Amino acid sequence: MAGKHLKRLAAPKSWKVVRKSSKLIVRPRGSLEASMPVALLLREKLGVVATRREVRRIMNDGVVSIDGRVVKEDKLPLCIMSVLGINGVGNFRMLFDRKGSLCLRKIDDGESHLKPCKVVSKTYLRGKKVQVGFHDGRTMLSSDSSIMVHDTVIFRLPGFKIEKHIRLQKGCAVYLTGGSSIGSIGVLEGVGSTVSVKIGGRVIETAKSNVFAVGEGSPLISLND
Helix, strand or coil, X not given: CCCCCEEHHHCCHHHCCCCCCCCEECCCCCCCCCEEEHHHHHHHHCCCCCCHHHHHHHHHCCCEXXXXXXXXXXXXXXXXXXXXXXXXXXXXXXXXXXXXXEEEEEECCCHHHEEEEEEEEEEECHHHCEEEEECCXXXXXXXXXXXXXXXXXXXXXXXXXXXXXXXXXXXXXEEECCCCCCCCEEEEEEECCCEEEEECCEEEEECHHHEEEEECCCCCCCCCC
8 A cells, every 4th residue: 555655756757846845745646657646736837836735725715627627635646638727727738748757738728628538448247338447547338349448538528428439540640658759749550569650750669558549640639749
């Protein structure tokens, strides 16, 4: 069982935080490498507050949301593709930069209602039901047997209604979430045990776990510049 506290010096490299400003840092609920706690984002990444007390105050005021739903727990994690909303400040999507650090990209109100979720598991249940698991820990019962592991489902927030199903297949736009080209946008050239991705004028080979389908031909959301 993970401890309640996290030393700042032991924080994941993907957080890209100042290491010696204090001894402890907020530990999020869940995975450390692939997410950051709301408290840290508000205070150190966006600078909308200066202290943990101010974080709790504005969250208690109901001005902070994750994926369209108001949240009041400052240890809640924000993972890749999640949307952070702050009344009066704007909406932001969690992404990786080109160095593999977690970062926030400001997005417009229309795009803040969309969240891509990568399928990471698929389980067949009794009654011909299928349980699909996503990268953010969410699960869903589906009657659509065409949804496969490594595909992406675009949800409309905050109700998480399915907007679109994107297959991991040749020609789709992908976002790199791992490997040496992390944070890059490319087009899938081929799919086998690994995948081939064209990024600019070069083609790379990488694991399926490193690619996130984000559109058919072009991305449906704003990503890194």
